[in-house]
Amino acid sequence: MAGRSDFTVSIKLGIGQYVATNSFFHRIDPRVKIVIGVLLIGAAVSGNSLLGLGLIFFLIWCGLLVSRVQARLAFITLGKMLPYLVFLALIQIFTVPRFHESPNVLWQWRILIVTGQGLISGSLLILRFSVIMLGLSLFSYTTTTTQLLHGIEHLLRPLQRLRFPAHELALVVNISLRFIPILAEEAEKLMKAQASRGADFGIGRRMGFIKRMRRMFPLFIPLFVQSLKHAYRLVEAMEARCYTGGRGRTNLINLRAERRDYIALVVGIIIIGGLVTAGLFNIDAFVWRIFNTRV
Amino acid sequence: MDKKLRKIVIAGVMGGISIFLGATRLGFIPYFSGASLTIMHVPVIIGAVLEGPIVGLATGFIFGIFSLIQAAIAPTGPADVWFVNPIVSILPRLFIGPVAWLVYRAVRNFREIPAFVGAGIAGSLTNTVLVLGVLGLYRYLPWKLIGTIAVANGLPEAVLSAVLTTAVIASWRRIETRRGGSSV
Numbered sequence: 442m443a444g445r446s447d448f449t450v451s452i453k454l455g456i457g458q459y460v461a462t463n464s465f466f467h468r469i470d471p472r473v474k475i476v477i478g479v480l481l482i483g484a485a486v487s488g489n490s491l492l493g494l495g496l497i498f499f500l501i502w503c504g505l506l507v508s509r510v511q512a513r514l515a516f517i518t519l520g521k522m523l524p525y526l527v528f529l530a531l532i533q534i535f536t537v538p539r540f541h542e543s544p545n546v547l548w549q550w551r552i553l554i555v556t557g558q559g560l561i562s563g564s565l566l567i568l569r570f571s572v573i574m575l576g577l578s579l580f581s582y583t584t585t586t587t588q589l590l591h592g593i594e595h596l597l598r599p600l601q602r603l604r605f606p607a608h609e610l611a612l613v614v615n616i617s618l619r620f621i622p623i624l625a626e627e628a629e630k631l632m633k634a635q636a637s638r639g640a641d642f643g644i645g646r647r648m649g650f651i652k653r654m655r656r657m658f659p660l661f662i663p664l665f666v667q668s669l670k671h672a673y674r675l676v677e678a679m680e681a682r683c684y685t686g687g688r689g690r691t692n693l694i695n696l697r698a699e700r701r702d703y704i705a706l707v708v709g710i711i712i713i714g715g716l717v718t719a720g721l722f723n724i725d726a727f728v729w730r731i732f733n734t735r736v
Numbered sequence: 737m738d739k740k741l742r743k744i745v746i747a748g749v750m751g752g753i754s755i756f757l758g759a760t761r762l763g764f765i766p767y768f769s770g771a772s773l774t775i776m777h778v779p780v781i782i783g784a785v786l787e788g789p790i791v792g793l794a795t796g797f798i799f800g801i802f803s804l805i806q807a808a809i810a811p812t813g814p815a816d817v818w819f820v821n822p823i824v825s826i827l828p829r830l831f832i833g834p835v836a837w838l839v840y841r842a843v844r845n846f847r848e849i850p851a852f853v854g855a856g857i858a859g860s861l862t863n864t865v866l867v868l869g870v871l872g873l874y875r876y877l878p879w880k881l882i883g884t885i886a887v888a889n890g891l892p893e894a895v896l897s898a899v900l901t902t903a904v905i906a907s908w909r910r911i912e913t914r915r916g917g918s919s920v
Binding site: 615 | 814
């Protein structure tokens with residue numbers, strides 16, 4: 442009998458993709474990375490400039506190379522998504538024309554119309570996804586969970602003064618992430634226990650729908666109930682250790698911003714700002730016109 | 737027991753379950769020909785019913801953020817292309833908890849068990865309707881297809897949510913009243 446057990450859940454938890462190569466990106470303060478990450482997602486989703494997005498895609502690629510992480514995995518995943526991306530882009534290309542007043546039709550076959558706007562819309566879709574995907578992959582390669590949690594808590598701290606429950610939210614995220622391995626263990630134990638009582642189990646198995654539903658309940662319901670018991674125990678444990686809330690709480694590890702962090706922040710904001718303005722001022726059309734006049 | 741701390745921990749634990757179900761794909765119950773029913777929103781509903789709308793909001797937020805991150809880092813299908821957009825993945829999920837809680841409170845005056853069922857259905861439908869609605873508004877999908885998905889996928893998912901929610905909370909409440917029992 443070869444290979445790993447049907448019950449090993451923890452292998453599937455592929456979230457921790459951190460690769461410790463101590464590059465420039467690794468050493469940037471996690472707060473800067475979080476801020477840039479959020480801005481990047483916002484800009485990539487709303488930006489309208491193909492050039493801008495393409496440039497950022499290229500820059501992130503450089504970033505992946507600079508940080509010396511095995512970027513191959515990210516690109517392989519992106520490659521796997523390519524068929525879906527193309528398919529969805531095609532949907533966009535063929536459905537967008539219905540909402541434009543004066544389309545410049547490039548190609549037509551019965552009811553399928555391809556317009557310039559449609560092509561741009563489709564390409565934007567592909568680029569948006571790729572930018573966010575590579576950007577977040579770079580982020581996950583260069584940031585540990587602990588750094589991430591510290592970053593979130595420190596970032597949200599100034600909001601505490603505005604009576605926003607920053608510390609509480611950071612604690613919730615903390616508990617969520619730290620609870621996952623416990624859940625994996627519980628799930629494994631439950632599956633083994635049920636299997637030893639004759640239930641048909643295993644992660645990789647393929648089964649009919651009704652059967653899968655039926656075997657699901659003896660797993661999920663105890664999982665939830667056990668988790669709730671864990672939760673109550675955790676509350677008691679925290680109270681027993683005199684946890685009194687976030688007021689006046691200090692940390693063992695304090696994030697200190699250095700000059701390279703400020704530089705990274707400024708550079709990041711400039712680049713993302715560039716993307717947004719390129720979209721607003723229609724730089725694409727401008728560059729297109731320059732090209733046309735030259736050629 | 738400090739109520740606020742309990743809310744924080746329940747929100748965290750439910751969030752962790754949601755992430756766990758998503759990351760291990762255990763939360764995807766294969767249905768027909770590739771599509772699956774998901775149950776990652778069920779912890780959000782349970783958290784909201786047990787501890788209130790704010791806990792539901794926080795857990796929904798964690799569910800949303802994690803579905804965005806997973807779509808970006810480990811995408812597996814066309815849906816993940818849409819889910820990198822926070823308006824699709826995070827915004828609708830914020831409403832699951834509060835809506836489920838409202839329905840729970842409304843039906844609770846009638847009887848407990850139907851209240852759990854109602855909350856489960858309402859929370860799941862909120863997820864389905866809002867996510868598909870945003871996809872439609874963005875014109876990622878034609879509306880007719882969205883309607884088909886909502887009925888073919890959304891309704892069974894709502895039933896499943898209701899069953900799970902009721903089963904879990906009913907078990908939990910019975911356990912809670914049995915003080916001094918062994919928890920091993």
